[in-house]
Amino acid sequence: MSEDLLAGADQSYDASSIEVLEGLEPVRKRPGMYIGGTDERALHHLVAEILDNSMDEAVAGHANRIELILHADYSVTVTDNGRGIPIDPHPKFPGKSALEVILCTLHAGGKFSGKAYQTSGGLHGVGSSVVNALSESMIVQVAKNKELFEQRFSRGIPEGPVEKIGAAPNRRGTSVKFHADAEIFGSLRFKPKRLFTLARSKAYLFSGVEIRWKSEIDDGETPTEATFRFPGGLADYLTETLGSASTYSDRPFAGTVEFQPRFGVPGKVEWAINWTPSRDGFIQSYCNTVPTPEGGTHEAGFWAAILKGIRAYGELVGNRKAKDITRDDLITGGCALVSCFIADPEFVGQTKDRLATSDATRLVENAVRDHFDHWLSADTKSAGAILDFLVLRAEERMRRRQEKETARKSATKKLRLPGKLTDCSSKDRANTELFIVEGDSAGGSAKGARFRETQALLPLKGKILNVLGAASGKLSSNQEISDLCEALGTGMGTRFNLDDLRYERIIIMTDADVDGAHIASLLMTFFYTQMRPLIDQGHLYLACPPLYRLTQGAKRVYCLDEAERDAWLDKGLGGKGKIDVSRFKGLGEMDAKDLKETTMDPATRKLIRVTIDEDEPGETADLVERLMGKKPELRFQYIQENARFVEELDV
Numbered sequence: 001m002s003e004d005l006l007a008g009a010d011q012s013y014d015a016s017s018i019e020v021l022e023g024l025e026p027v028r029k030r031p032g033m034y035i036g037g038t039d040e041r042a043l044h045h046l047v048a049e050i051l052d053n054s055m056d057e058a059v060a061g062h063a064n065r066i067e068l069i070l071h072a073d074y075s076v077t078v079t080d081n082g083r084g085i086p087i088d089p090h091p092k093f094p095g096k097s098a099l100e101v102i103l104c105t106l107h108a109g110g111k112f113s114g115k116a117y118q119t120s121g122g123l124h125g126v127g128s129s130v131v132n133a134l135s136e137s138m139i140v141q142v143a144k145n146k147e148l149f150e151q152r153f154s155r156g157i158p159e160g161p162v163e164k165i166g167a168a169p170n171r172r173g174t175s176v177k178f179h180a181d182a183e184i185f186g187s188l189r190f191k192p193k194r195l196f197t198l199a200r201s202k203a204y205l206f207s208g209v210e211i212r213w214k215s216e217i218d219d220g221e222t223p224t225e226a227t228f229r230f231p232g233g234l235a236d237y238l239t240e241t242l243g244s245a246s247t248y249s250d251r252p253f254a255g256t257v258e259f260q261p262r263f264g265v266p267g268k269v270e271w272a273i274n275w276t277p278s279r280d281g282f283i284q285s286y287c288n289t290v291p292t293p294e295g296g297t298h299e300a301g302f303w304a305a306i307l308k309g310i311r312a313y314g315e316l317v318g319n320r321k322a323k324d325i326t327r328d329d330l331i332t333g334g335c336a337l338v339s340c341f342i343a344d345p346e347f348v349g350q351t352k353d354r355l356a357t358s359d360a361t362r363l364v365e366n367a368v369r370d371h372f373d374h375w376l377s378a379d380t381k382s383a384g385a386i387l388d389f390l391v392l393r394a395e396e397r398m399r400r401r402q403e404k405e406t407a408r409k410s411a412t413k414k415l416r417l418p419g420k421l422t423d424c425s426s427k428d429r430a431n432t433e434l435f436i437v438e439g440d441s442a443g444g445s446a447k448g449a450r451f452r453e454t455q456a457l458l459p460l461k462g463k464i465l466n467v468l469g470a471a472s473g474k475l476s477s478n479q480e481i482s483d484l485c486e487a488l489g490t491g492m493g494t495r496f497n498l499d500d501l502r503y504e505r506i507i508i509m510t511d512a513d514v515d516g517a518h519i520a521s522l523l524m525t526f527f528y529t530q531m532r533p534l535i536d537q538g539h540l541y542l543a544c545p546p547l548y549r550l551t552q553g554a555k556r557v558y559c560l561d562e563a564e565r566d567a568w569l570d571k572g573l574g575g576k577g578k579i580d581v582s583r584f585k586g587l588g589e590m591d592a593k594d595l596k597e598t599t600m601d602p603a604t605r606k607l608i609r610v611t612i613d614e615d616e617p618g619e620t621a622d623l624v625e626r627l628m629g630k631k632p633e634l635r636f637q638y639i640q641e642n643a644r645f646v647e648e649l650d651v
């Protein structure tokens with residue numbers, strides 16, 4: 001670096017360049033430090049801060065009702081029936097009420113000493129003042145001693161002192177209404193669904209509270225009014241979350257245990273966990289009702305208990321492979337909720353994404369461990385199923401590692417293709433298509449119908465197994481599945497790699513009958529669970545072979561559905577004699593020319609792209625479960641009703 005540059009840099013660097021931000025200014029200058037950014041997540045965090053304060057009041061035993069309202073102008077009101085924020089003059093700040101101090105000063109709060117609250121989510125004395133700073137308007141009302149008080153703020157600055165505005169003979173508590181500041185959040189708006197979910201989860205976390213939800217904004221999918229009260233706690237929450245997914249145990253392993261007092265304050269942990277083959281595992285953890293998406297010490301304690309418990313059970317029943325199970329196998333396979341209440345928790349950051357209190361590990365582990373041992377030995381059927389499932393995951397993980405190592409060794413890996421694949425000649429992936437064809441008979445006419453250069457064929461024999469129900473070990477040993485994987489070139493499950501995909505479009509082409517629909521749905525499920533990115537990136541399609549053939553003399557037309565058939569029947573084909581209608585039983589009944597024209601030729605065919613509705617991942621899993629799960633009637637019904645009539649099929 002040159003001398004000039006150095007000299008230029010410190011010329012104006014003197015005391016005057018050191019700024020001290022006062023009051024709530026730092027919050028507006030650097031919102032990220034307090035709410036983790038200025039994005040949608042940060043915006044919704046504002047509501048969480050205010051709601052957390054009311055929850056703290058409820059958990060401390062002073063409130064049992066909370067109301068959350070989303071107004072038409074996108075402002076939010078949170079009301080509780082707690083003690084009410086103190087409004088008397090603050091001893092340290094003459095002329096200011098405690099309310100004003102709390103809302104206009106960082107690090108002002110009643111949760112530092114544990115006198116007013118024992119196990120609170122709040123602890124920094126920052127939350128409400130931060131929300132105030134980032135709101136273009138905030139109105140706080142406090143009902144106390146049969147009187148109603150109010151103070152208004154704009155961008156963290158009081159518009160006047162706290163004032164008595166009336167009587168409140170039957171009311172008690174705090175109400176905070178705020179409108180997030182567009183200067184900070186731009187055009188971002190609260191999403192009814194997110195707030196609804198937030199309110200609901202809080203109610204699950206503390207069964208002593210009733211939370212009412214109201215939204216003046218109707219997004220068409222979120223209820224505009226609801227009352228949440230869940231005496232069943234996390235066990236119910238988990239059961240609801242898993243919906244109709246099949247699980248290895250009928251009831252989740254769930255419980256609540258009080259801790260030995262910490263700092264003289266009793267705490268507790270509540271949890272629920274179950275295992276399912278039909279979706280990825282997850283854990284949602286909370287401390288003092290504050291979500292901790294990055295986990296922390298309480299999660300560590302929970303997994304330690306489950307891991308030790310399952311290994312000990314394996315040893316007890318003589319399953320030697322149980323000792324290979326690791327924490328990762330547990331985490332990827334289990335669906336868990338853990339909520340603890342402890343005094344004076346330590347979090348990382350103001351958004352409290354991770355719990356750091358080291359005691360929590362031991363407390364949670366001890367609490368859960370005993371119960372888990374009992375639970376496993378009391379329900380040996382579930383315990384056995386869970387153990388098998390976890391052992392399988394461990395084996396799969398180890399096999400993957402081994403395969404990776406051997407794959408690296410054989411550097412000159414030759415591409416292996418299944419014998420029954422009729423490949424296309426193009427060496428370039430662009431514009432190529434793989435037709436997965438049901439049965440060999442159809443394969444015959446498809447061979448004559450295809451464009452050799454770009455269209456490849458893979459006939460699959462009979463019914464592939466119901467992959468969703470099958471353990472993943474069975475999957476990889478299934479011949480049809482491994483042929484499919486080799487043809488695609490991608491690997492599956494956690495080894496799936498989209499870059500290796502050998503074709504641009506994968507097209508499922510099955511007969512237009514119930515069996516065909518079944519096979520198509522099995523394949524879609526397989527892609528959904530094992531090769532999800534292939535669907536996400538728009539590579540998966542369903543072919544639409546016609547359902548009817550009409551002939552009249554020498555004239556012949558194909559119809560995709562009843563409507564089309566009826567239209568032709570009305571106007572006639574222009575041939576001689578009576579119209580002969582035949583309903584296809586299979587692709588094999590069509591000759592190559594017709595198959596090409598109706599189903600395979602990109603210029604004349606129709607395709608359905610398989611997509612997934614991103615907003616509803618839960619429902620997607622649910623639908624796949626419904627399609628593929630234990631009830632075939634439901635499945636057929638769905639496919640027959642829908643598959644033929646939608647352009648984009650949401651699996």
Ligand SMILES: Nc1ncnc2c1ncn2[C@@H]1O[C@H](COP(=O)(O)OP(=O)(O)OP(=O)(O)O)[C@@H](O)[C@H]1O
Pocket residue numbers: 049053054057080082083084085086102108109110111121122123124125126127128129130174
């Ligand atoms: N709804 C309420 N009812 C009663 N007191 C409240 C309520 N909301 C806030 N307070 C009081 O205001 C104080 C400050 O709240 P604030 O959210 O700023 O900080 P905190 O909750 O103490 O900590 P954190 O920054 O972690 O949220 C609280 O400690 C509590 O004493």
Ligand SMILES: [Mg+2]
Pocket residue numbers: 049052053121122123126127128
């Ligand atoms: Mg708070």
Ligand SMILES: [Mg+2]
Pocket residue numbers: 101102103104105106107108109125126127128129130
């Ligand atoms: Mg504060």
